[in-house]
Amino acid sequence: MRTAYSVETVRTAERALMARLPEGALMQRAAAGLAAACAGLLGRVYGSRVVLLVGSGDNGGDALYAGARLARRGAGVAAVLLAPERAHAAGLAALLRAGGRVVGAGADTVGGAAAAAGVGAVEEAILRADLVVDGIVGIGGKGGLRPDAAQLAACAAESRAAVVAVDLPSGVDADTGEVHGDAVRADLTVTFGTHKPGLLIDPARAYAGSVRLVDIGLDGELPDEAALEALQxxxxxxxxxxxxxxxxxxxxxxxxxxxxxxxxxxxxxxxxxxxxxxxxxxxxxxxxxxxxxxxxxxxxxxxxxxxxxxxxxxxxxxxxxxxxxxxxxxxxxxxxxxxxxxxxxxxxxxxxxxxxxxxxxxxxxxxxxxxxxxxxxxxxxxxxxxxxxxxxxxxxxxxxxxxxxxxxxxxxxxxxxxxxxxxxxxxxxxxxxxxxxxxxxxxxxxxxxxxxxxxxxxxxxxxxxxxxxxxxxxxxxxxxxxxxxxxxxxxxxxx
Ligand SMILES: NC(=O)C1=CN([C@@H]2O[C@H](COP(=O)(O)OP(=O)(O)OC[C@H]3O[C@@H](n4cnc5c(N)ncnc54)[C@H](O)[C@@H]3O)[C@@H](O)[C@H]2O)[C@@H](O)CC1
Ligand SMILES: [K+]
Missing domain, CATH: 3.40.1190.20 (Ribokinase)
Structure with missing residues (x-):
């Protein structure tokens, strides 16, 4: 049986699990699974071009840590920060340490010599990428994409890059599968701990592409009754x-x-x-x-x-x-x-x-x-x-x-x-x-x-x-x- 749980249930289960684990351990599990899925899609990681779309929450943190893992394996990784001052600080530091860079807003303050500022640079990076990682929002997302994020999603759709959504395609409703306004269209969604209802119900399901579930140890914390069940x-x-x-x-x-x-x-x-x-x-x-x-x-x-x-x-x-x-x-x-x-x-x-x-x-x-x-x-x-x-x-x-x-x-x-x-x-x-x-x-x-x-x-x-x-x-x-x-x-x- 495939099951999906509501955001509220996932949050409660994550809190319980996090209380028993060292700080940041869950995000590392998520990022490791995400990086492995990205590597699988890329085939050859070394020399590939990866762009991370990074929002202000932990979803962006997952993307940054996964980006760091790919950079360590020789990928050229560029992060686009939607809100540079609120980007996941430790994740961003890890990416920069691994040789990744920042493009667009915030590049001049965090990226050093390798940075390139400006919207043109962002678009160019996305259009030339092999892989775009959507870490704009996950289960904390409310409503459709805001205009700046929607523009990035449109650019990613235009690019020949494969698009991997982190946890959920940004812009879709995790609990209901509704899509209000713009949302990212992914080729693959790497979701953590459990499926979310939106990944299994149209119209959102159609935005998710194929869905891969990464085990982060959440199962034991989830209640018996799910929000949604898909028989196998x-x-x-x-x-x-x-x-x-x-x-x-x-x-x-x-x-x-x-x-x-x-x-x-x-x-x-x-x-x-x-x-x-x-x-x-x-x-x-x-x-x-x-x-x-x-x-x-x-x-x-x-x-x-x-x-x-x-x-x-x-x-x-x-x-x-x-x-x-x-x-x-x-x-x-x-x-x-x-x-x-x-x-x-x-x-x-x-x-x-x-x-x-x-x-x-x-x-x-x-x-x-x-x-x-x-x-x-x-x-x-x-x-x-x-x-x-x-x-x-x-x-x-x-x-x-x-x-x-x-x-x-x-x-x-x-x-x-x-x-x-x-x-x-x-x-x-x-x-x-x-x-x-x-x-x-x-x-x-x-x-x-x-x-x-x-x-x-x-x-x-x-x-x-x-x-x-x-x-x-x-x-x-x-x-x-x-x-x-x-x-x-x-x-x-x-x-
Ligand atoms: N809590 C945990 O234990 C884990 C969480 N993980 C990740 O954390 C995510 C949840 O993180 P957060 O709770 O920080 O929430 P998100 O990162 O999903 O989003 C919250 C942020 O996005 C902004 N936002 C909301 N709606 C928006 C919109 N429509 N357009 C643009 N920005 C918007 C909010 O202002 C907030 O800053 C999960 O989806 C998953 O990717 C994973 O690392 C696994 C472990
Ligand atoms: K996402």
Whole structure:
């Protein structure tokens, strides 16, 4: 399991750890890890040109000490100090001792003969660099970059240099993944002690590039419950249902799919296609698209009566392609088994009816559907996904899976939010959500909690999307067909 902790939690853990260590030890661990990552990226350190962008806090201190390590290995290291009088003094002294220099503001006072002042010199250094290290701000950053820092970030983006962010790309919100204004775009982010939520949630995640975690000994000080959890293969493998010798189709769970309409029979077929690959022992379909479903998937139990009279199920999926069939949605919500509500069902579901349910409810909106339920714009939801997934979960008293480039799954009772990053932009294709709802519903019927069913389904669906697309467009039915391959990969990695 990959976990991320809030800034407040990280600060508390760091204080506890620092109290047991000699002064400066943590920063040295961070700087050593950072320097090693930079060296790895450079390949040959000796003779390379490195520019450090140094803010006024400890994030700049990390950059300066790492710069000193690279300078000792023969790199030409120049530091740009955003606030020369407040730069980390010991770090700066270490850099200068190692043969590094200062360019731009402050160069005349600290750099001696090797210094070069002026904005032109700074830009030139960045444009000629092999590597730019972003030590402007870390977890102490507030808001987007200020104009002077934004100018440096723009210059770094223009340069052919690789950009390494220290702890976080400066300008992004560590706790939420929001980006207000300008931020550094990194090729690699070297983060310390634990991931921060912003590194795993878009839009900030896209600024971080690849992320490397450096162990500074913080683990023992972090609480059990994280702010964010990202399941890995082994975690998902533990969740997947495995039929035992005693299993029959009913013990494995029956999932009911109430989906599709005369206008959208395909949604029903796709939801069933996901459900058949989700581990339930049988898939029961109710709705007007029975013929389409049975001709494609003859193993489906098709009923032309409403959900209440269709026979026993262990979980329902309602909504994909439902059109305006509010009464089916209401009927399903009245059933005392786990229910997944998707697509049209989200619009048709009465909030009080959802809140009144005692069995689990899993809602699976994309950002546009979530925005409509919340009464805000789609952009607002996309810019602050963590905030809004939590808000929606709390308003409906349900588990909410917010689809997107990083899918988030939040429980109404709070606790760690799950983030899934296996998805691919190719998954943004018509019907792909219907496959996901069938898959998640099937896992619900197998007995997984709403949080586990949602996160395991998102994980498998994302992988299946990758396999189906393999760099080229794929249809939703291809994604469904690739679920068994994703399942096998996950299961094999877990043993
Ligand atoms: N506390 C610790 O034990 C450790 C901290 N480390 C580093 O220390 C960092 C945190 O250091 P700090 O608490 O000093 O905070 P930061 O260095 O992240 O930033 C704080 C400084 O930046 C300024 N600032 C805030 N927002 C800004 C903005 N938008 N634009 C420009 N300047 C802005 C503030 O005025 C303040 O001086 C971590 O991210 C990590 O890199 C590491 O050395 C590991 C150990
Ligand atoms: K940074």
């Amino acid at each position: 293969h082994a975690d998902v493998a533990r969740l997947l249902p495995v039929p035992g010798a005693e299993s029959d189709k009913y013990r494995r769970g029956v999932v009911g799919i109430a989906a599709g309409s005369a206008r959208y029979p395909g949604a029903a077929v796709l939801a069933v296609s996901g459900a058949l690959r989700g581990g339930a022992g049988a898939v029961r379909y109710v709705g007007p698209a029975g013929d389409a479903v049975i001709s494609r998937f003859p193993e489906t139990l098709v009923s032309d009566r409403g959900p209440k009279h269709a026979g026993r199920v262990q979980a329902w999926v309602v909504g994909p392609g439902a059109g305006d069939d509010a009464s089916t949605v209401a009927e399903v919500l009245a059933c005392d088994v786990p229910v997944l509500v998707d697509a049209d069902g989200l619009r048709l579901a009465d909030r009080d009816a959802v809140r009144a349910r005692t069995a689990p409810t899993l809602m699976t909106p994309h950002a546009g559907e979530a925005a409509a339920l919340l009464g805000v714009s789609r952009e607002t939801v996309e810019g602050a996904r963590l905030t809004w997934v939590r808000e929606l979960a709390s308003r409906y008293g349900a588990t909410v899976l917010l689809k997107g480039s990083t899918t988030l799954i939040a429980d109404a009772r709070g606790g760690a939010v799950r983030v899934n990053a296996t998805g691919t932009p190719w998954l943004a294709t018509a019907g792909s959500g219907d496959v996901l709802s069938g898959l998640a519903g099937s896992l619900l019927a197998s007995g997984l909690s709403a949080l586990d069913a949602g996160s395991a389904a998102a994980y498998l669906h994302g992988l299946a999307g990758r396999y189906a697309a393999d760099g080229a467009p794929a249809g939703a039915h291809d994604v469904a067909a690739a679920i068994p391959e994703a399942w096998r990969d996950v299961r094999d990695a877990g043993h």
